[in-house]
Amino acid sequence: MNREKIESIATALVVGGGIGGMATAISLARRGVAVELIDLDPDWRVYGAGITITGPTLRAYAQLGLIDRIKAEGAVTTASRFRLFNGTVLRVMDEPVIEEGLPATGGIMRPVLHRIMQDAVRAENIPVRLGLTVDALDNVDGGVDVRFSDGSAARFDLVVGADSVFSRVRDLAFPHMGPAQPTGQGCWRISMRKAPELDMGEFYFGGANPCGITICGPDSMYMWMLTEHVERETYMTDAELFDGMQALLAGYGGNAGWIRDNMTPGDWINYRPLAAVLQPRAWSNGRIVLLGDAVHATTPHLASGAGMAVESAIVLAEELARAGVSPEQALTAYEDRRFERCRDVVETSIAIGNLQLAHGRPDQLAGLMEGALARLNGPY
Template identity: 70%
Template sequence: MTGKAISSIATALVVGGGIGGMACAISLAERGVAVELIDLDPDWRVYGAGITITGPTLRAYRELGLLDEIKQFGAVTNRTRLFKYDGSHMLDLDEPALEEGIPANGGIMRPVLHRLMQSKVRALNIPVRLGITVSALDDNGTGVDVRFSDDSTGRFDLVVGADSVFSGVRDLAFPHMKPAEPTGQGCWRISIRKPPELDSAEFFLGHAHPCGITVCAPDMIYMWMLTPHVERESFMSDEEMFETLKELLADFGGSAGWIRDNMSKDDWINYRPLSAALQPRDWFNGRVVLLGDAVHATTPHLASGAGMAVESAIVLAQELASTDDVPAALLAYQERRFDRCRDVIETSVAVGALQLQNGDPSIHATMLGDALHRLSNPF
């Protein structure tokens, strides 16, 4: 990343070492801010299968200087193919090429992406403290006194809460906000070797349980499937998740059918209920500000949750560099991000509602295509 140095703040604490938090720490550090990053996980791990990376998200990662690494260690394609659930081809999604050098879409295994970002954090000599979070924040207008969960303290010119949909920073400093709301859907994911004929992203529509496949490496993919969420009294065992997903795929043809017939109990399978929230303004309180899932949590329907977090991190750094007036910079950040994040969340939730109604797959395709065109606009 290149850009004007930040003179409005000298120090910053970033709470949360996920995609949004790391993107924020990188963006601020590269503009001259002394950043400290903390994460509650003592091992700074990440769980999950692959992650779909749209063209707009790849553009944001280029701003962080990570596009070449994502291309090297992930997979990029230039189309998404839409099928009916039985495997019959519907159309290829009209995905705009943003600019030369940025593929239409791609994917990467989530642990690989985190390792790439962690390496960038370390290369910038950003101090990382693990196994702690914040327990108290005292903002006096010129800085924030922080008490950490290990009873240590610190003072920072800015505190950024990028600590997930369950944000503790949000709970401490933003009483007007509420937890994300369930959408009524759950998401299944499986990581598995690539079907032999697969060469692009694929969606399978027209079924009560739509699914999609993202290529994440030369020989690996992950598949997601969305189903109505039913509350359970206990967690599913690995055996139960395997058998349930196999049954859910019973009607599917094409690559989805191949996955059903070739999946094994050694493949990573996960299920989680979905929730979403666009938190009301203001996204900042004094010198405490939120980004990522802490303030604009979305569902995976547009594959844009990570992209929105990275964009927000970049915009926050840009606005802090544009003025020495910190409140004005935080307001400008909020106003640049609010409507774009709202579009992603509202469209994603609307697509999910259509799926719950087993709606017309052509409407689904149009909603996806239109949203991707809007997201191609500069952030």
């Protein structure tokens, strides 16, 4: 892969050590930028669910040079199965290979993917500072003066906010933006050993709550289930999560039923309400720019949140490397390339969720999903 050196900036601060932040740090460092990465979590962790990796996301990871490790430590397949909630098979959808040499689709446990990306960050000798965020950002004379939460200060040619849906960078530098908005749905997740007969990803429709299963390794899988979100004053206990997921799976057949009958209190179970937002333009302010969930937070309906963040990181580095273009022009070009693609993901995901809340027909839901995924197979 041709990687022209970035001449327009020499230094960059990436705020946020998640998927988007690490992809950005790697992409910039490989083009000659002296990058520093910071993350608020002192232990640089990620929670334990799996993640579905669609063809476009695999393509983006291939551009980062990480595809071989993802294939080795995750799972790949060539098709997905659509079922009614009772286990009846509706159809098997062949997943297209969108680029020669790439798997069609797959999955991996988030902590495993996080470790793979952390190793790539370390391989580029990128300094990483943990337990740290930013308290002030000032565009001054073609750079950004930064004051960190520990009281220290530094100056960078570029600051990238990839610090989650709760972005501190967005709060400091983008007053025209706001928080993500609740969608009315919540997502249950469980990670556990793989069902013996599970040979591809599955989607279940027609019941009160749609769900899906992704293979994440030789003996691991995770399942998600979408429900209407009901506000409560306290988080659910481990016992409530276990009992709640078992109850929600009553009447489900196939491998979803197998999960109900074989899950244990020791399996990782999580619930969270869903929220999404496509932030209004502009996505940059001087030499400060946003990326990933900080600016295009989506729901899991298209399994594309991580892919959009990695794509954005690659596009940002490509635009900064264009000869004869100022950093400000490059940031505008990055936004121009990303806005409509990210809008499609966010708005289609919300539309799918609304249709699920309205108990739309399985063929309608499958049509929305297939249409969006086909569009995402195109270039970015």
